[in-house]
Amino acid sequence: MSVLRPLDKQPGLNTATILLVGTEDALLQQLADAMLKEDCASELKIHLARSLPLPSDVNRPRIDLIMFVVNLHSKYSLQNVEESLRHVDATFFLGKVGFLAMGAGQESHCSIHRNTVTKLANTYRSPVFFCDLEESQVTRFFRGQAPAHTTDANRTRLSPWPVPDTCPPGP
Amino acid sequence: MDETVAEFFKRTILKIPMTEMMTILKAWDFLSEKQLQDVNFQQRKESLVQDLVLLCEKKRASVHDAALLDIVYTQFHRHRKVWDVFQMSKGPGEDIDLFDMEQFKSSFKKILQRALKNVMVSFRDAEENAVWIRIAWGTQYRKPNQYKPVYVVYYSQTPYAFTSSCPLRSNIPLLGQALTVASNHHKIVKMDLRSRYLDSLKAIVFKQYNQTFETYNSTTPLQEKSLELDIHMDSRIIHENRIEKERVQRVTQETFGDYSQPRLEFAQYKLETKFKSDFNGDILAERKEPLRCLIKFSSPHLLEALKSLAPAGIADAPLSPLLTCIPNKGMNYFKIKDK
Numbered sequence: 480m481s482v483l484r485p486l487d488k489q490p491g492l493n494t495a496t497i498l499l500v501g502t503e504d505a506l507l508q509q510l511a512d513a514m515l516k517e518d519c520a521s522e523l524k525i526h527l528a529r530s531l532p533l534p535s536d537v538n539r540p541r542i543d544l545i546m547f548v549v550n551l552h553s554k555y556s557l558q559n560v561e562e563s564l565r566h567v568d569a570t571f572f573l574g575k576v577g578f579l580a581m582g583a584g585q586e587s588h589c590s591i592h593r594n595t596v597t598k599l600a601n602t603y604r605s606p607v608f609f610c611d612l613e614e615s616q617v618t619r620f621f622r623g624q625a626p627a628h629t630t631d632a633n634r635t636r637l638s639p640w641p642v643p644d645t646c647p648p649g650p
Numbered sequence: 651m652d653e654t655v656a657e658f659f660k661r662t663i664l665k666i667p668m669t670e671m672m673t674i675l676k677a678w679d680f681l682s683e684k685q686l687q688d689v690n691f692q693q694r695k696e697s698l699v700q701d702l703v704l705l706c707e708k709k710r711a712s713v714h715d716a717a718l719l720d721i722v723y724t725q726f727h728r729h730r731k732v733w734d735v736f737q738m739s740k741g742p743g744e745d746i747d748l749f750d751m752e753q754f755k756s757s758f759k760k761i762l763q764r765a766l767k768n769v770m771v772s773f774r775d776a777e778e779n780a781v782w783i784r785i786a787w788g789t790q791y792r793k794p795n796q797y798k799p800v801y802v803v804y805y806s807q808t809p810y811a812f813t814s815s816c817p818l819r820s821n822i823p824l825l826g827q828a829l830t831v832a833s834n835h836h837k838i839v840k841m842d843l844r845s846r847y848l849d850s851l852k853a854i855v856f857k858q859y860n861q862t863f864e865t866y867n868s869t870t871p872l873q874e875k876s877l878e879l880d881i882h883m884d885s886r887i888i889h890e891n892r893i894e895k896e897r898v899q900r901v902t903q904e905t906f907g908d909y910s911q912p913r914l915e916f917a918q919y920k921l922e923t924k925f926k927s928d929f930n931g932d933i934l935a936e937r938k939e940p941l942r943c944l945i946k947f948s949s950p951h952l953l954e955a956l957k958s959l960a961p962a963g964i965a966d967a968p969l970s971p972l973l974t975c976i977p978n979k980g981m982n983y984f985k986i987k988d989k
Contacts (some may be wrong), residue, residue, distance in 0.1 A: 503962060527891075539892070
């Protein structure tokens with residue numbers, strides 16, 4: 480079984496490679512698009528994967544950061560992340576892994592409790608971000624005309640949710 | 651014109667939205683072109699309705715004409731009713747008789763009228779050898795209630811009939827009997843299939859949903875799809891599990907095809923199975939009686955939603971056959987028992 484290791488390859492010159500792992504492709508794509516729009520000191524490359532292990536026959540650059548994306552509305556996505564975590568070497572968790580929990584805004588749709596993800600993140604000594612994706616709408620007013628709404632579909636904002644402060648200290 | 655009939659006309663015409671008024675009145679074909687031209691369709695709806703009712707009165711319209719108008723309205727708004735599907739069968743060894751529409755109609759009407767004193771039956775022929783039947787139920791002492799009719803759409807060249815849900819459940823066996831006998835069948839059975847979308851029910855039952863009109867090489871759509879991905883994708887985004895994605899697309903296409911799915915709003919599964927558990931000593935697993943449980947999936951377009959589950963990453967492909975068998979089996983109500 481192939482395991483991701485953080486330092487098994489040479490770093491690329493002035494490049495940063497982020498790996499997003501999650502079941503919902505559309506979500507990952509939106510996240511990736513949003514991240515690429517921001518300014519970054521290095522050249523940014525984003526790999527999207529449904530689950531780990533990654534296909535072994537591909538030549539890929541060294542991965543600098545792994546973000547595991549969990550959709551709180553889907554137990555399936557949590558299961559997928561838990562299984563993928565087994566294919567990551569322990570040394571990755573020294574600051575190169577993070578968890579993203581999406582969908583906390585719609586409590587009624589959540590089938591995973593926020594604490595479950597918080598506990599998971601604590602077990603792996605990694606930070607967790609709670610967030611939702613939203614489209615930002617720009618309203619323009621023209622003299623004498625009704626306001627025209629333009630949805631700038633390319634601008635997606637990450638609105639962070641406060642991380643619950645009931646994080647239990649690690650064992 | 652009788653007061654009740656005038657009221658019936660008024661209420662039926664009021665139902666019709668202004669944008670469809672002309673179309674429906676023309677389809678009804680009771681008022682002539684010239685008479686319709688003389689009516690001012692620009693006025694407020696209430697006044698328009700009054701004018702139309704007066705016009706009908708002048709032309710000595712009967713309650714049967716009003717019933718026909720109601721049928722036309724329902725044909726244009728068939729999604730306002732929930733349709734059940736009945737399947738008839740001939741007895742063993744019975745010949746396939748030549749179907750006579752007029753004989754069917756008179757026989758159907760006679761059977762109902764013999765059983766119930768006050769019942770009003772109206773017919774309107776439709777395309778594909780179908781007939782729309784409207785039945786207004788009355789009782790021994792009361793005239794037919796025109797505001798709670800039942801509609802039956804019978805496709806004469808097939809053993810299938812679609813009925814709108816009947817508020818008076820006691821009349822359903824009689825309706826079934828009338829249909830069966832009048833159409834020279836032996837038995838009638840209610841299928842476990844129900845939806846608002848009559849055309850989708852037709853497509854499922856007549857197996858017309860999977861017809862693609864052009865033949866195509868099955869490999870080309872996949873190529874087109876992956877090209878699409880490349881065009882929209884930033885070269886800085888790399889998809890690692892492309893092979894898995896293509897597998898999911900392929901499995902989904904094999905299961906659901908490339909055609910648009912017939913439209914259903916829900917699928918209901920009634921479970922009567924024993925509780926199965928991995929844990930030893932689980933209290934629920936010790937129960938001897940089956941656990942009763944009802945699972946209902948609802949959606950504005952259930953089959954399209956199921957089709958998009960695996961590509962969206964919400965479920966594994968292939969999906970459970972309990973979900974994918976719906977159009978094939980022609981069922982959206984299931985009873986699941988232990989084998």
